[in-house]
Amino acid sequence: MLPPRDIPAHSDTLGETLYSLRLNGLIYANSELIEPWGIAMPPLAGKMMFHIVTEGGSWLSFENGQSHYLQPGELALVAKGLGHNISHEKGQTCEPFFDIPVTKLSERYEFLRYGGKGREKEREKVEGQSEAQVTRLICGVLSFDHIAGQKLITQLPDVIHLSQAKDNLPLSLQSMMQTLEQEASTLAPGGETIMTHLADIIVIQAIRNWITQSNHTSNGWLSGLQNPKLAKALSAIHTQPQYAWTVDQLASLAGMSRSGFSAHFTQVIGTSVKHYLTEWRMNLARHKINQSQVTLADLAEELGYQSEAAFSRAYKRIFGEPPLRPKKLITDKRV
Structure with missing residues (x-):
């Protein structure tokens, strides 16, 4: 897999997120x-x-x-x-x-x-x-x-x-x-x-x-986007989820040691960096499954998994069920 593109030094991760x-x-x-x-x-x-x-x-x-x-x-x-x-x-x-x-x-x-x-x-x-x-x-x-x-x-x-x-x-x-x-x-x-x-x-x-x-709390996903030490790592995950990121690489982007970055990420975001990366990929996958006719094999490749089976296992770990298309519900509501 090609190495990730360089993340700008003054990347406005919160702004990028609002734009997305x-x-x-x-x-x-x-x-x-x-x-x-x-x-x-x-x-x-x-x-x-x-x-x-x-x-x-x-x-x-x-x-x-x-x-x-x-x-x-x-x-x-x-x-x-x-x-x-x-x-x-x-x-x-x-x-x-x-x-x-x-x-x-x-x-x-x-x-x-x-x-x-x-x-x-x-x-x-x-x-x-x-x-x-x-x-x-x-x-x-x-x-x-x-x-x-x-x-x-x-x-x-x-x-x-x-x-x-x-x-x-x-x-x-x-x-x-x-x-x-x-x-x-x-x-x-x-x-x-x-x-x-x-x-x-x-x-x-x-x-x-x-x-x-607002004066929102110092911890949580939104605070992570504004955290100068975590913002570049989060931006890398959000913009290039298909890349096989390692904790060492993300720590380097944050300008921190591996152990310090892992502890700081978990403290602020509330979950480990590896779990966050998988969760982000699987939420992207769920959205595509719900909104398009993409095959699981193509989706696995798009998100950086070596096989459809590996992708399906990761999906089940996050959502507790295999990646199936939802059944259409009949409703008389306007939304």
Whole structure:
């Protein structure tokens, strides 16, 4: 096997990882909500959900009692797909999201108008009652195609709330969300394409903003990407997983002794470097098996294994089962 290419001395491993993220937008919904209203989002394991308020306001509430109030121009990213309620006020009865009729504008983009139930009767009883408050939201359900994104999700908080009040909403993000709002309101030709790409960029920007501002712990995968001693070794594994890396070679890239590197890697990442390399390869393999018709023999060769049998043994050690293609599930859900 050819020797690996040289890793640049100032390789930005975290930046490379963010660049490699590939979001797969499953649903984008432009919503017009008239009080009283409440929507219950189900848990969506392995997915991310976001809500951007363009008009009015809404409460984002979780079973554990955590809640956030979203004002116009603010974003909430539910990073781990936890079930939650979004409503015009706390305690509002919420309708399951998938039970609410929508207008499908395309395969992935839909319009939702909901709420206002009972307002007509209330207005008959109370003279001069003010008009119902309208809230407009742009929401999305997304998933990461790349193993880096799946690992990143485990490092993120349950909710990233970019708030005007907390002064953690960068001007660049504000500008993008304003453009997203304009596209949603005009629905001009090509608007759906612009909206979906903008939404993906906004989510990545929100994650990047959290990373730069948060005080996350010194250990874990995300910290490893920012660790000057480990970043080059991780970059080598991520970009050249097919190479037969030895601990000595990776330690040399990190500028450390073999024993010191092994101990430091395990302490920060939480697993040995050999296990991490195998796990990274097998997650790449699982993704390709799920997404393409690649043969196991070709996949074994692509990931640096001498035989299909050796590859299959490694796969089973990581996942507890041989590399089989998943059965397609029939579902009536929109994601």
